[in-house]
Amino acid sequence: DADVTQTPRNRITKTGKRIMLECSQTKGHDRMYWYRQDPGLGLRLIYYSFDVKDINKGEISDGYSVSRQAQAKFSLSLESAIPNQTALYFCATSDLGTGNTEAFFGQGTRLTVV
């Protein structure tokens, strides 16, 4: 099994619908991230969490919300999806220590809003 698992892997949804992307990890890491990837724009940070009670906005949080249900689970929601939220979404985890904070990525969720 993968260390970081994202579901679904692909999703097509209609404008205005609510959708949730889920991420779970078996690494035991405290830090979890949601990134969005668009061609030419790299990986942009949406939200991040350093523990269950610590949730922070990233660079592009408007239109998104998150929930950290447990140390191992971090969900991203689009309350009312719009076409420009069509993108590849990645969840990532890393250790909270210093020095060895390598990020482990899930396989990504390709979201299309029509």
Place this chain on the structure above:
Amino acid sequence: QQPVQSPQAVILREGEDAVINCSSSKALYSVHWYRQKHGEAPVFLMILLKGGEQKGHDKISASFNEKKQQSSLYLTASQLSYSGTYFCGTENNAGNMLTFGGGTRLMVKP
């Protein structure tokens, strides 16, 4: 703020060398480098901590100039397998969030 990467794209022949640069407007605690193959997740290459260290494995190495808030990734004698998009990621302070640059697309041709 996202770090800035340059160049945006590079095309090489097998055996040629390349340098990818990453710079930040803020003080950096660490710099990460990742490679992403098309349709796959980014994969960790190395991390450099402030102190000006240089790291490498195989023919890929990197340097980190803390004072200039810059890092460079060096690919020597490139192989076809080096093709992909390279991302630098930065942490401003120990235990802070990890933000990524826009990526550099590297294509190695036979």
